[in-house]
Amino acid sequence: MIVTRRHLLAGAGGVAALALTDLGIAPAFAAQLRAIGIQLYTVRDLFQKDPVATLEAIAKIGYREVEYGGGGYDAMDHAMLRRTTDRLGLKAPSAHISYDALLQHFDQSVTMAKTLGADTVVLPYMTDEHRTEAGWNAALPNIARFGADLKKAGLGFAYHNHDFEFTIKPGGVSLYDRLVKETDPALVKLELDLYWAVHAGEDPKALIERLGPRLYAYHVKDMRADRSMTAVGQGTIDFGALFKLRAGAGVRHFYVENDQAPAPYLPDITTSYRTLRALRF
Numbered sequence: 001m002i003v004t005r006r007h008l009l010a011g012a013g014g015v016a017a018l019a020l021t022d023l024g025i026a027p028a029f030a031a032q033l034r035a036i037g038i039q040l041y042t043v044r045d046l047f048q049k050d051p052v053a054t055l056e057a058i059a060k061i062g063y064r065e066v067e068y069g070g071g072g073y074d075a076m077d078h079a080m081l082r083r084t085t086d087r088l089g090l091k092a093p094s095a096h097i098s099y100d101a102l103l104q105h106f107d108q109s110v111t112m113a114k115t116l117g118a119d120t121v122v123l124p125y126m127t128d129e130h131r132t133e134a135g136w137n138a139a140l141p142n143i144a145r146f147g148a149d150l151k152k153a154g155l156g157f158a159y160h161n162h163d164f165e166f167t168i169k170p171g172g173v174s175l176y177d178r179l180v181k182e183t184d185p186a187l188v189k190l191e192l193d194l195y196w197a198v199h200a201g202e203d204p205k206a207l208i209e210r211l212g213p214r215l216y217a218y219h220v221k222d223m224r225a226d227r228s229m230t231a232v233g234q235g236t237i238d239f240g241a242l243f244k245l246r247a248g249a250g251v252r253h254f255y256v257e258n259d260q261a262p263a264p265y266l267p268d269i270t271t272s273y274r275t276l277r278a279l280r281f
Contacts, residue, residue: 030280031244035091036273037065039219039257040073043265047071052084057266059088061273067255068116069096069124078115085117092117093253094217096124096160099139102146110153120156120216122191133170140182147187158189158216166200180211189216195223198237209247217253220276229260231268233275240281
């Protein structure tokens, strides 16, 4: 979760600091991320070969949350994975589950998410056939239904973006804007991938301000000057400036991700973790 100024007001001086905050005057401390997470797609090659050892390495680095995605996790022993994360003190608040799996194997997807300990299902990716006006028109009612049915099952639901949702604009309206407008904010939250939004040419500050209460989580990956991905802190995105925006105060999770993390992977995710651990904003 994001540590807002209000969360930090406990103890001596809290009332005075709150008064300053409400007057728009910054108190003399900075917020810090507490539970830093990682999207397991970043280490998918390691995870597929040895999920237990990979989770152990992630916990040793200092991560306290994982988000399932990739690496063949959906075909693994989910009870075993849950025992492993429990043993290591890791939480798994969310899991990426594909559109087709939710459409064709909804009950099994719910059981898997709950077994892993997740309270939220995230739709991670829409393939090419959905990236047209007709394809998006067909998909949006299903996305809305996923949110409603998952709520009935006791789970939250969020959509994770790439760049195409912003850049494809049938009739001048982006697929992302249509998703936001045509789904229920109470049922379809947003996991904002900051890299892909910036890659698409979006102003991330303006986007966060606009999406506000719908934001569930951030995917935190950095961008080099040539627009390629890199470990957090090795690129050009000012995450501190984004994390301190009041509009994003409801963001619950901060997941490091690097789709293109170089082997042997662990140094890359260690750099990202240490950068975020040291971040003050």
